[in-house]
Structure formats: structure tokens, C-alpha cells
Amino acid sequence: MKLVVAIDGEESAKSALAHILKAKYASSTQIHLIHVIVPGFADVSVDGIPNPAVEERTEEQAVLNKMVGSLKESLKINATAEVLAGETAEVIAQACEQFEADEVIVPSHHRHGFSRFWFGSIADDIVDAAPCTTIVLQMPKDKTLNLS
Numbered sequence: 001m002k003l004v005v006a007i008d009g010e011e012s013a014k015s016a017l018a019h020i021l022k023a024k025y026a027s028s029t030q031i032h033l034i035h036v037i038v039p040g041f042a043d044v045s046v047d048g049i050p051n052p053a054v055e056e057r058t059e060e061q062a063v064l065n066k067m068v069g070s071l072k073e074s075l076k077i078n079a080t081a082e083v084l085a086g087e088t089a090e091v092i093a094q095a096c097e098q099f100e101a102d103e104v105i106v107p108s109h110h111r112h113g114f115s116r117f118w119f120g121s122i123a124d125d126i127v128d129a130a131p132c133t134t135i136v137l138q139m140p141k142d143k144t145l146n147l148s
Contacts, residue, residue: 001029004101012107013067033081035060036088089125107137
């Protein structure tokens with residue numbers, strides 16, 4: 001089984017980790033964790049001003065690395081991680097194709113109303129774009145779950 005997991009921050013990592021632990025994937029499962037940085041105005045660095053894209057990359061890589069460690073320790077699963085850039089749904093669909101994924105796990109923020117109108121639903125876009133089974137997870141309501 002090959003699995004791509006889209007991660008957007010620590011809460012989505014916790015949600016995905018809880019799902020993976022509960023589903024009890026076999027130790028032969030290969031998991032590829034991905035965070036996608038969407039290009040934008042933050043791509044241009046200015047001397048003396050912190051670069052949000054660099055900060056996001058550093059923070060998200062730390063979250064991914066922590067999750068890789070948890071998966072290897074808890075389930076003895078082969079896990080890899082990378083931070084990519086581009087339009088989220090397209091990048092994740094491409095990663096699924098390259099990794100030959102059987103499934104992709106996408107934690108959802110469950111936006112409603114104006115927030116959903118303004119930001120859209122990345123999870124919906126991934127469901128439409130992914131070439132494999134897509135599992136959309138509800139973000140955890142219990143924030144006590146620990147990655148370590």
C-alpha cells in the first residue's frame with residue numbers, strides 16, 4: 001500500500017496520524033507526507049523583513065519530520081516527507097501519480113459560509129484532482145493528541 005498524506009500544520013498532522021494509527025496500516029505501507037506552499041507575494045524576499053515562505057517551510061518541515069518519526073516508531077512504517085510549492089490540489093495529484101499512491105489522506109478545515117466562499121475547499125479540489133482514493137478527515141476536536 002502506498003499512501004500520500006497532505007499536511008497543513010500540526011493539527012492536520014495530528015488528525016492524519018490518529019487516522020493512520022487507528023486504521024492500522026501494515027508495516028509494508030509506504031507513506032509520503034507532503035506540505036504544499038502556495039506561491040504568492042511572500043515569494044519575494046526583502047532585506048530586514050522576515051520571509052514568510054522560508055518560515056513556513058521550516059515550520060512545516062519540522063511538523064513533517066516529527067510525524068515521520070512517530071510513524072516509524074509506532075508502526076514501523078517507511079515514511080518520507082517533503083515540502084513542495086505550487087497550487088495545492090495540482091501538486092498533491094502530481095505527487096500521488098509520481099508516488100503511485102493507492103490513497104491520499106487530506107485533513108479538512110471544514111470551512112463554512114463566507115470562509116468557504118472566500119478560500120474555497122482545498123479538500124474538494126484534491127478529491128477532484130487526485131488519481132486515487134481520497135480520504136478526507138475532519139480536523140480533531142480534541143487537541144490533546146500528541147505526535148511524540
